[in-house]
Structure formats: structure tokens, C-alpha cells
Amino acid sequence: MDPRDVVRRSKRLSYVLRHAPGSVGLTLDAAGWADVEALLAALGWTRAELEHVVATNDKRRFALDETGTRIRASQGHSVAVDLGYAAEDPPPVLFHGTAERNLPAIEAEGLRPGRRHAVHLSPDEATARRVGARHGGVGGKAIVLRVDAAGMARDGAVFTRSANG
Known part of the structure; x- marks a missing residue:
């Protein structure tokens, strides 16, 4: 996949998973997860294309769950989600x-x-x-x-x- 296409797809995926899942008919669960098959159908992408975007994103913006059936953005949401990250002490x-x-x-x-x-x-x-x-x-x-x-x-x-x- 052309690197420019990867960037374009990454931006589209960020928009959908962080800000506007409804724009493609998706619903996120309370923790921000979306069904991968529904996402692929909505975007018209193949599983290989999605996995390439996720794997090559230098900012690691996206995460697949352990079963590979759900995906979410790792941060930056403007829609209500609870990502479940535990509080921790920061560096100085x-x-x-x-x-x-x-x-x-x-x-x-x-x-x-x-x-x-x-x-x-x-x-x-x-x-x-x-x-x-x-x-x-x-x-x-x-x-x-x-x-x-x-x-x-x-x-x-x-x-x-x-x-x-």
C-alpha cells in the first residue's frame, strides 16, 4: 500500500473511531470498541488493509482486542468513552x-x-x-x-x- 494511502486511511480511521462513528453507521461500546467486521463493511476495506494501517501507524493510534474482532482508538476521543486506563504516578x-x-x-x-x-x-x-x-x-x-x-x-x-x- 502506498504510504500516502496509509496516512489517508489512518486519518479516516482516527476520525471514525475518535470523533464520528455514526458517520459510517457504527456505534462504539462504553470502552470505545467497534466491531471490526462492521467497520470493514462501513469503510469498504479489507482485513489486510486495516491490519496494515494499524501495524504501520507510527503513533500506535489503534488497538485490536486480543481476539482481533474489535478495534478502538487508543486516545484522543471527543465522543464519550471510558478507555479504562488506570491512574499512575507520572515522571517528574x-x-x-x-x-x-x-x-x-x-x-x-x-x-x-x-x-x-x-x-x-x-x-x-x-x-x-x-x-x-x-x-x-x-x-x-x-x-x-x-x-x-x-x-x-x-x-x-x-x-x-x-x-x-
Whole structure:
């Protein structure tokens, strides 16, 4: 499969599993899982095409269950789901990548999940920079914020780790 086709399919799969399952007639269960056969029928994909997109996604955005009959996005949902990730102690520092245009709102209000369920933090600056670059848009500048995760945890913030880290 052409790498551009993989990216296009990954974006389509992200949209369906994270934001709009109803757009293709799917329903997610409470934990965000969708039936693979129903998804394949809705998208007109083969099982091999789906497995290739899941296996080659560099961000590990998707997870198949142990039986291979259900699939879900690992994080980033705007629809109500409970992914069941357990709370855990964070490392001392984490990083948040965003677009420079978001900095005034972050300075005024702090990090907020917006339309998502959680604020996504990265374990390293390089990953956060890639995330920020995606949100920077044409001509936008990516910035990386250093987050005192240990201090936030001491103050009562709850941290979970998604399936893709």
C-alpha cells in the first residue's frame, strides 16, 4: 500500500473511531470498541488493509482486542468513552506540544482538554514537537511546553498512560 494511502486511511480511521462513528453507521461500546467486521463493511476495506494501517501507524493510534474482532482508538476521543486506563504516578517532567497561537490561552487558563477527554502529554520533547507541528498549521509555529508533572500530581492531578504511551 502506498504510504500516502496509509496516512489517508489512518486519518479516516482516527476520525471514525475518535470523533464520528455514526458517520459510517457504527456505534462504539462504553470502552470505545467497534466491531471490526462492521467497520470493514462501513469503510469498504479489507482485513489486510486495516491490519496494515494499524501495524504501520507510527503513533500506535489503534488497538485490536486480543481476539482481533474489535478495534478502538487508543486516545484522543471527543465522543464519550471510558478507555479504562488506570491512574499512575507520572515522571517528574512531561511535555506538551501545541501551536504558538494557543500560548496566550494556555498562559491565561492553563492546559485544558478542549473537546477531548484529556490533555495529552508526551514523555519527550521530540514527540511533543511533532504533535505541536501538526497543530501549527500552515505558517504556524510549534512550541513545546515543559510540564511539572510531579508537582501537578502532588496537587491532585490524575495521570493515566494510554495504550500508545
